[in-house]
Amino acid sequence: MIFNQNVDLPGFATFPLLESEAGRNRLVKSYQEQIDLAREFGCGTMLESATWMANGDRAAPLGYNREQLASANFAALKLLHQMASKNADVPLRISAQIGPRCDGYRPHMQMDETEAERYHAIQMAQIAQGSPDIVSAFTMSYSEEVIGIVRAAQHHSLPIAISFTLETDGKLPTGMALGEAIERVDAVTNHYTDYFLINCAHPDHFMANLVDAPWIKRLKGVVVNASRCSHEELDAADQLDDGDPQELGEAIGHIKQRFPHFQIFGGCCGTDLRHMREMAQRLS
Template sequence: MTTPTHVPTSASRPFLTEGGLETDLIFNHGVDLPEFAAFPLVTTMAGRASLTAYFADYVAIARAQGTGAVFETPTWRASSDWGTRLGYDADQLDQINRSAVQLLHQVAATSHDIPVVVSGNVGPRVDGYAVGGAMSRAEATAYHRPQITSLVAGGADQIGALTMTYTDEAAGIVEAATEVGAPVAISFTVETDGRLPSGASLATAIERVDQLTDGAAAYFGINCAHPTHMARALEQTGPWERLGLLRYNASRASHEELDEAVELDRGDPQDLLSCHRALVAELPSLVAVGGCCGTDIEHVGLLHGGPVMVGSA
């Protein structure tokens, strides 16, 4: 498996990603996202306009900083279980996933000077902070296959799985993407101790997924954790040449604390930058760096050489 030709190599500067889409929209823009799901925005003119403006801000940062972008479609919860909870059937989810990819290609089409990789985003079946309802690898392949098929049919450059909590689900996503010939990046989340919610070490998780899938993933990543938490995961020896993506939480809080929070914790952007610099010094294979929960354009701008502030719609 190979990444799209315009994805940077390990010898080039990492592309940026967007920040924490859902937390930014909810807390900074007053957008209601039931079940923390952004995909319904794709179904309305107002929602599509909001998403287009959101990603355009990050294009502006990429242009100002002289880098490219890897953008995830707003489909982290556009799989069947979450769709059912929100009242969407299989045909509607198919169209939404395709349309989400097309929306980001439209953003990319207006930004010819900025290389943009459209990553079809897949999230966990149950939760990004807990393992509950763990599937076998075969079950995970079957569950995620319809969404991945829709994203690829819509024109996704690659599949990106974020906030994976255990290896079998991650391996199932790799297998489903491989079946349809799509490059795939797998990003795990870690707790404050640097271990996955399943209890596995990050090194073990990456090695196990590679073993189960013959190394088919284009690269791995860590997301939805503060860089100090990620640093604990990297303290031991591991296949860190396979790490291509880091997407930071703004807050140093644990997942449990964030889950219970009623206000946004933006953390300290300058502290995030300092922690980022210390973390990436030993990770030469990074493909993309950006934000997750609590981050916005200020955080991502700083991570890529800012400060950069652009107007948000």
Template sequence: MTSRQLPHLSDQLFLTDAGFETWLLFQKGFNMPCFAAYPLAQLEEGRAAFKEYFSDIFDLARQNRVGVVLDTYTWRANPNWGQELGHDLDHLQQVNDQAVRDAKELRRTLGDGLNVIVNGIIGPRGDGYDPKSVMTVQEAQAYHGFQAGILACSGVDMISALTLTNVPEAIGIANAAAELGVPCVISFTLETDGRLPTGELIQDAIALVDEKATTKPAYFMINCAHPDHFSTMIPEGADWAQRIGGVRANASRMSHAELDCCETLDDGDPVELGAQYAKLRQLMPSMRVFGGCCGTDHRHLEQICAALAS
């Protein structure tokens, strides 16, 4: 096993997963209430699918000599979504702890010789597409501190909050992670106009989180948006773009509202997406972590690897 080094402390590129939930739903045919992956970990066929999915990612990483940011399956494993699914806090504690142990087991069995980072995933309290109500920073820190605390105690290398729609929730999560002494990554989702669902420009959101959080996040990411939605919002050489350390883009150009109603998978064009990642890296030279979101899978990751390598 190689020694582990976090993405923001390394010059290495890192592969992470791509469209995990859409792969499970559309390609494997699992029933996924609330778009939650974690209940499938209790099923033998679910665990087999998880291993199949991540085995291919480890193979890609080895072929391309990159590291792996290995996510836990806990995007929906927070109190509000757990309640929707009929799960109490005790059950959620077990789920989050088990997810970390499962990730460590995948690292042990599949990650020999690779730099594999176990990444504890936190999702938004509400809908990742529609911020109907925005918590205060204090409320967000208390709410997400429950899950962050379990992930930290279970031994994750870092925590990432994906598909965030607003700044106060991001600051609250960053503060919770800082209190626990765990590196934190904040990943915002963007609309087709390149802005957060609450209307802020990405550079303004990054600046506010950096200014208001007790400890700055290790870096920021963008996920669940197509490159066409935000690439024109990043001027070449922009200082603030140095804070973006990763992208997990959608394969689809659809808006969030359209994706919410979509009954078939829009998997876009893997070759085109790979070329767009290469252009994004020119705009964001600190971008070391690359994966995908809605509609992407291993085909897209393979093309992204090829484009970045060339």
């Protein structure tokens, strides 16, 4: 939206688009293209709500208070339920997406597990009113925040998926290994998380770190960047690095061959429908 459609998204927040007809139409168009692609290839698709930024600290600079955020979280999920009802022939899963309290690339303010649960409980309660199929926490960078999120979801009996972001060395921004983070979250929360994902990383950044270990079975898929740039480079970019859609599709195909139990594949930074189509073709 930022580079290809010239849409202003302060702080990468998409939930403000829900407030205007033009903004809602952009979201509907994006969701419909995704659904149509799933229909074409005979698979299901996950619809992520536009609420990654809809928490207190990240939305405050945009002028949103708690009541406004509650309305935004509910409206985002209501839109997905409408999309699902209009496309009943395609298997759809409605995911309420939440993000980190601060910058997922640079977690400068790290909470302990108790503080993280208390903080994310606010948005979790708002999301619960929208009856999602699952809550998905994306671009997570350290285990303590994730544990708090999982506990907040458990309080509302909401299924939860966790997606970690990785640096170019295949580790979390805090330096923790992916497997260690998954095992720590599972150990503390009694394996409550439905599954784990990787997002906001290019396959070249993490493939060498995916090893034959028990924790690999807890991973269900990857939501990859088209760009090989580091997070620091992506933050500073003034041009879109969309990589090579065909090459990215081939990489996804190799990942599926190596890990047949992976079920969820998608695009993050730099990707659009071209990349999704290449992935679908390789997966089919």
